[in-house]
Amino acid sequence: MRAEPLRKKKKVDPKKDQAAKDRLKKRIRKLEKASQELIPIEDFITPVKFLDKTRQRPQVELSFEERERRALLLKRWSLYKQREHEIERDAIGVMLDAQQEALEELRLESPELHTEAIKRDPSLFPFEREGPDYTPPISNYQPPEGRYNDITKIYTQVQFKR
Amino acid sequence: MAAPVRRTLLGLAGGWRRFESLWAGSLGSRSLSLAAAPSSSGSPWRLLGALCLQRPPRVSKPLTPLQKEMAALLQQIEIEKSLYSDHELRALDESQRLARKKTDLYDEEDDQNILLVQDLEDMWEQTFLQFKPGSRVTADNKNDRTSLHRKLDRNLVLLVREQLGDEYVWMLPQAEWQPGETLRGTAQRAMATLSENNMEAKFLGNAPCGHYKFKFPQAMRTESNLGAKVFFFKALLLTGDFSQAGKKGQHVWVSKEELGDYLKPKYLAQVRKFLLDL
Numbered sequence: 001m002r003a004e005p006l007r008k009k010k011k012v013d014p015k016k017d018q019a020a021k022d023r024l025k026k027r028i029r030k031l032e033k034a035s036q037e038l039i040p041i042e043d044f045i046t047p048v049k050f051l052d053k054t055r056q057r058p059q060v061e062l063s064f065e066e067r068e069r070r071a072l073l074l075k076r077w078s079l080y081k082q083r084e085h086e087i088e089r090d091a092i093g094v095m096l097d098a099q100q101e102a103l104e105e106l107r108l109e110s111p112e113l114h115t116e117a118i119k120r121d122p123s124l125f126p127f128e129r130e131g132p133d134y135t136p137p138i139s140n141y142q143p144p145e146g147r148y149n150d151i152t153k154i155y156t157q158v159q160f161k162r
Numbered sequence: 163m164a165a166p167v168r169r170t171l172l173g174l175a176g177g178w179r180r181f182e183s184l185w186a187g188s189l190g191s192r193s194l195s196l197a198a199a200p201s202s203s204g205s206p207w208r209l210l211g212a213l214c215l216q217r218p219p220r221v222s223k224p225l226t227p228l229q230k231e232m233a234a235l236l237q238q239i240e241i242e243k244s245l246y247s248d249h250e251l252r253a254l255d256e257s258q259r260l261a262r263k264k265t266d267l268y269d270e271e272d273d274q275n276i277l278l279v280q281d282l283e284d285m286w287e288q289t290f291l292q293f294k295p296g297s298r299v300t301a302d303n304k305n306d307r308t309s310l311h312r313k314l315d316r317n318l319v320l321l322v323r324e325q326l327g328d329e330y331v332w333m334l335p336q337a338e339w340q341p342g343e344t345l346r347g348t349a350q351r352a353m354a355t356l357s358e359n360n361m362e363a364k365f366l367g368n369a370p371c372g373h374y375k376f377k378f379p380q381a382m383r384t385e386s387n388l389g390a391k392v393f394f395f396k397a398l399l400l401t402g403d404f405s406q407a408g409k410k411g412q413h414v415w416v417s418k419e420e421l422g423d424y425l426k427p428k429y430l431a432q433v434r435k436f437l438l439d440l
């Protein structure tokens with residue numbers, strides 16, 4: 001008779017539970033975002049031992065003749081490279097023209113062969129080849145025996161799935 | 163009509179009589195045995211696929227004097243702008259210590275590093291002198307142009323000598339096109355027949371890099387046989403060598419300048435266009 005009216009718990013409870021779960025998920029996500037460590041790029045970090053002042057060389061004072069020689073050499077070099085580039089560009093142009101002429105002739109000759117010649121060659125790439133070295137390889141070369149320890153640091157980034 | 167248009171285009175190739183007569187003779191004799199059909203659209207040109215097989219350079223080119231000067235200057239600048247390395251610091255310390263020893267003449271601790279920097283450098287020098295690298299200039303040239311080991315810093319192209327009629331002619335290896343295959347397939351067939359599957363080459367694409375066309379002399383021309391067109395395909399030699407022990411003097415590996423010793427002028431002019439001179 002004097003009891004409190006019974007509280008109806010049915011409607012609000014699922015929503016409260018849902019809200020609690022969402023808040024927990026948000027907190028987890030924030031933690032995940034904060035704890036993502038980036039892999040350090042070792043080339044961009046100067047090691048501490050190179051900041052030592054005793055390592056610096058004394059400043060070299062160049063004589064007037066030396067500076068003149070360097071300036072003139074750089075000018076000659078830029079001219080040489082410019083000419084080399086022009087020669088290369090013209091040679092490539094000639095090669096391309098020759099190829100275009102050949103394709104034209106082929107087209108006049110038979111259109112089917114021309115369409116097949118124009119197609120891309122999927123087996124061309126990836127194409128790997130070792131470039132020219134300073135000395136040719138020695139036949140029957142015996143490399144020195146021994147072991148080596150690989151001390152490269154391997155970083156792993158932990159990825160959390162959402 | 164298409165024929166007069168073609169004639170004006172082909173006026174370039176008209177003047178070379180002898181080569182064409184030889185060509186026509188050989189093709190005429192071969193056409194009976196092969197029964198190769200002309201191209202499907204009924205044009206009067208025969209099609210041939212040729213192979214430009216190149217051996218890429220194995221060794222870098224020697225530096226010109228200007229390049230050497232520039233390389234020396236860059237090395238100098240790099241040393242000037244750098245910091246002292248560990249090895250150099252050690253050398254400086256030891257020279258200071260030796261100087262102090264001479265002037266002060268007091269006994270420091272005797273258990274220093276017995277191995278001085280100078281000794282290390284001498285040891286390294288010794289091991290370097292013991293190593294014999296391969297020679298850049300193959301001394302055993304003897305003008306043997308059939309070997310692959312000559313001119314290691316240049317691109318070498320394969321030339322073959324074939325008999326046409328009653329004369330031997332030098333040219334890039336080629337084969338007649340057969341209906342049902344692409345022109346690149348023709349070039350691959352030419353390589354296979356040459357090397358008997360000893361050479362491996364990487365073909366650079368489906369498209370030809372150059373062409374050469376010529377007309378047969380008047381006597382050989384028929385309705386369907388006006389002349390021939392040769393299409394060149396480039397390939398890089400990966401491994402293997404030309405092993406035709408039976409025929410000597412029939413093939414040659416040649417750089418771009420030496421092409422003129424072997425090829426005829428008009429053929430040479432067309433071939434030089436697509437070869438890069440390094």
